[in-house]
Amino acid sequence: MRSVLAPRISLVIYLCMLMLPVYWLINLSLRTNTDIMAGMALWPHHPTLDKYRAIFADPTWVHAFGVSLSYVAINTVISVTVALPAAYAFNRYRFVGDKHLFFWLFTNLMAPSAVFALPFFNLFYAVGLFDTVWAVALAHCLFNVPLAVWILEGFVGGVPREIDETAAIDGYSFPRFFIRLFLPLIANGIGVTAFFCFMFSWVEQLLATTLTSSNALPFAAVMTRSYSASGMDWSLLAAAGVLTMVPGAVVIWFVRNHIAKGFALGRV
């Protein structure tokens, strides 16, 4: 009896601790500011969706949400598209400096992105991309492309070379082989990679706020600007916070099977 119960109880405790901050955020978002300032409540006594309504009614918030989703989506597409041929080449071919180049990609992950904020700002300003979703999407490639190459390389390595050769013997041209036969074989890897790119781009704030001013202000930047003369709108911020978690949860829901397989197979 004990052997069955003990792990379950510890699992429940573990999950409760994990979910506590999330729960607290949701709890706050459903209460009014007066209620929040009045004292602690383990659950909202008079739950209200007013703040969510306020966010959806305000074009600034809605626009910012769209901006965040756009640059994350663009970045994910660019990162995966660029990383696929790179991962294939790193795995399948030997060329001068291949190992050094592979390692060099990682050095991009070692530097804090703040280091690159200034050059990026100057560069994108010069080419007229400042304050567009493209600036942020391209800047996030800095860390997402190496990550995507690294994850995908592991998955490419999981496909036997003989499959490539058999396709060549069968007469497939390389592009046709790559798209028709190879990509479906590493679909799990692509799913996992897209998820990670999405996640890292979604949570990154420093570059996103530095490279935008008004037109392409990301969601989290709007959050930080939502102080008012009357002070902090706790409830509104909490509602916005809950909303930022929604896309991540949706993406996880869609790629959960890929991720489970990906964790088992590849290099995650």
Added chain:
Amino acid sequence: MSLVLENIVLKSGADIVIDTVSLTLRRGVMNVLLGPTLAGKTTLMRLMAGLDRPSAGRLLLDDKDVTGIPVRKRSVAMVYQQFVNYPNLTVFENIASPLRVARLPAAEVESRVRHAAALLRLEPLLQRMPAELSGGQQQRTAIARALVKRADLVLLDEPLANLDYKLREELREQLPPIFAESNAILVYATTEPTEALLLGGETATVWQGRVTQHGPTSEIYRSPLNIAAARVFSDPPLNELAVEKRGGAVITAAGRQLPAAGVLAGLPDGHYRLGFRCDDVTLGGDGTGFPGTVSVTELSGSESFVHVDVGTGIWVCLVRGVHDWQPGAPAEVSVDMHRVFVFDIAGNLVTGRS
């Protein structure tokens, strides 16, 4: 109508992987490449297919130089030792794959795939995915794909090595007639001398990146031209003995003197290496044989292979019936001097069995 390899050399860095191989592989014959693992059989096949480019030499298909032509442009089909299929396509689409690439009309694809599937008894499995098949079925799918293409050159790289015993026997019987119909140049790599003999046709023995002998399979078995070919074509391993002939006697490395009987009688004086197979020796004798001790006994149904340590090496003797010789037991091995191959010090055949 043939595939000709002309002085093919393959280097990998400083290593010579394939050393000046010249071979003529004819159409309509089973061309067997026989050699131990890592001898270079697979490498040779990859060169024939065009998957790798030779460092030197030419490859002629029906008198046309195809050396530099990439594999995608060649008429080649290949079956690997590991079962290679496209995991995301059904068995039908796997077999149809080369035809789809060639943009054949759907009706033609359908009829060719059905025909190949019927020959390899895959008909009930056509809608399955490769992962849902047994190893034998997966390999039959790969063979069917090689068959439908009607390629000029069909390469079978130890296709049966990873299959279980029963299936191997069955497929080994079925394959030659199936492919004989196709009029392709057939190349079949194997490590097993018995498989080469069962397949018949012509054999090239491969040893350390060289072709040591090429000719009709049974002829190579009966008279190997050099000790490398004899070793490759002997399973269990060739029994060997180094001797010196002086006058009317032969002296072994251990200092034993024997009368120069059998094929040894007519030899000029000098140093030789004798090679003989397990069925050319008998266990027991009248005291004139080679004394030794039993090291291992392998039982294979109606026969036993007794490994005897005779001091200069271990010899394998074939004994009819099941005998349980205990390791360490004393034994005497008699060699039929009419049935030995005599090689010179360089390993070339001097005289064969009489």
